[in-house]
Amino acid sequence: FKPDRAASLAFAQARGFGTVCAWDGTRPVASSLPFYLSYADDGTPRAAFHVARGNPLAKLADGTTSWLMTVNGADAYVSADWYASPDQVPTWLYQAVHLTGTVRRVSDGELGPHLDALSAKFEGWLAPKQPWTASKMTAGRLAGLKKAIVGLLMAVDDVEGSFKLNQHKSDADHAAIATALARQPEAAAQVLAAEMRALRPHLVAATTPLTDTALPWLMSWVLIV
Numbered sequence: 001f002k003p004d005r006a007a008s009l010a011f012a013q014a015r016g017f018g019t020v021c022a023w024d025g026t027r028p029v030a031s032s033l034p035f036y037l038s039y040a041d042d043g044t045p046r047a048a049f050h051v052a053r054g055n056p057l058a059k060l061a062d063g064t065t066s067w068l069m070t071v072n073g074a075d076a077y078v079s080a081d082w083y084a085s086p087d088q089v090p091t092w093l094y095q096a097v098h099l100t101g102t103v104r105r106v107s108d109g110e111l112g113p114h115l116d117a118l119s120a121k122f123e124g125w126l127a128p129k130q131p132w133t134a135s136k137m138t139a140g141r142l143a144g145l146k147k148a149i150v151g152l153l154m155a156v157d158d159v160e161g162s163f164k165l166n167q168h169k170s171d172a173d174h175a176a177i178a179t180a181l182a183r184q185p186e187a188a189a190q191v192l193a194a195e196m197r198a199l200r201p202h203l204v205a206a207t208t209p210l211t212d213t214a215l216p217w218l219m220s221w222v223l224i225v
Helices: 005-015 056-060 108-126 139-147 171-182 187-199 201-206 212-219
Strands: 017-023 028-034 036-039 045-052 062-078 091-105 149-164
Touching (some): 005 091, 028 056
Antiparallel strands (some): 017 028, 017 062
């Protein structure tokens, strides 16, 4: 179930939303937030994000303490009744990536470019819509909002992915589960069905086509297929 480093990073970048967790000396502190990946000159991945100035995480970004970012994708329950083979058990299929590394606060000079890059990433999802940019705001309003947040940058030391898509099952069971998931009303189940079929394209002809309700989700996942 372990994808390689490049596939895990591509998944994280395509998803662009995760949960950051740090330890404050007494308990874990976490926030869910959007982010984007960039790369340092030496190739080190960097996850850029920001939090409200009053968020406890802002005070924990010392540049030396290791944080964890979890990036979850689609997930779905699998009934044992859906397998072609007998003696199966229920399970849960999912895609997730964990990024670990130290986090520092970005300077005031870095904050503007960070916000521009972050909004550009997600505005790009809405094409052909004309992208929103910070230039549409008045200078005073933008400056006030910048003062309310703290930009953070994680230098990613470790990348751990887990794409559990029934890779260890026979073709018959793999196809049966992909077909069953494609028939579920939840978009996440249909996304996983598409991922499973991409793993074994020779089985596609024998499975049921995805419904149109899966398409909006699939468009945001094209980078990881």
